[in-house]
Amino acid sequence: MRKFNGPRLVIASHNAGKVREIDELLAPLGVEVVSAAALGLAEPEETGETFRANAELKALAAATVSGLPALADDSGLAVHALGGRPGIHSARWAERDDGARDFAFAMERTEAALSGKADRTAHFVAALALAWPDGHVECFEGRVDGTLVWPPRGGNGFGYDPMFLALGHDLTFGEMEPAAKHAISHRADAFRQLVAACFRRGR
Numbered sequence: 001m002r003k004f005n006g007p008r009l010v011i012a013s014h015n016a017g018k019v020r021e022i023d024e025l026l027a028p029l030g031v032e033v034v035s036a037a038a039l040g041l042a043e044p045e046e047t048g049e050t051f052r053a054n055a056e057l058k059a060l061a062a063a064t065v066s067g068l069p070a071l072a073d074d075s076g077l078a079v080h081a082l083g084g085r086p087g088i089h090s091a092r093w094a095e096r097d098d099g100a101r102d103f104a105f106a107m108e109r110t111e112a113a114l115s116g117k118a119d120r121t122a123h124f125v126a127a128l129a130l131a132w133p134d135g136h137v138e139c140f141e142g143r144v145d146g147t148l149v150w151p152p153r154g155g156n157g158f159g160y161d162p163m164f165l166a167l168g169h170d171l172t173f174g175e176m177e178p179a180a181k182h183a184i185s186h187r188a189d190a191f192r193q194l195v196a197a198c199f200r201r202g203r
């Protein structure tokens, strides 16, 4: 397992919500973070068929071009009664005909696909890949289980958060304070694994 020995790390995401969350998760480690957008890096096409494959290709592309270690996340919502959809297509389900992303629309699509189904269970998945300019990659996958509510509730978070109720909780991710979501989210789960393996000396 290769360790990150910093000090700078590229966050290879163009999604402002994700960059903010990853930034908040990294802040306590004293890592100097720079976003792919700030470096003007192009966003590679997500051609992988799994969350892991997409996280790895995004991290590798950013590390190779920037010459710095890069961290990428690929994540999404897997709805059990829909055979895991929207899955790796979670962002695409938000695309309207003109290409604009609208997550109210994505949630409506999800609800319409679920209509009449008794099983409303789902989970969020996050794959986090840390890549180095020499092509080495470490990847970790996290998950949080829950059910989908309708109508959506809350204005916090992003994406499908307002319709996701984590198991054992009364507030949706959209209603939770960021710190409460961070404590239990799929991204936090993957992050804990990444930090334990690659950021803490002597582990």
Ligand code: IMP
Pocket (backbone or CB within 6 Å): 015, 046, 073, 074, 075, 076, 077, 088, 090, 091, 124, 157, 158, 159, 160, 161, 173, 185
């Ligand atoms: P990608 O990883 O950039 O392909 O996009 C993943 C998509 O999954 C996001 O645009 C969101 O729609 C959804 N998603 C991933 N993580 C979360 C989350 O923590 N809350 C809500 N939606 C999420």
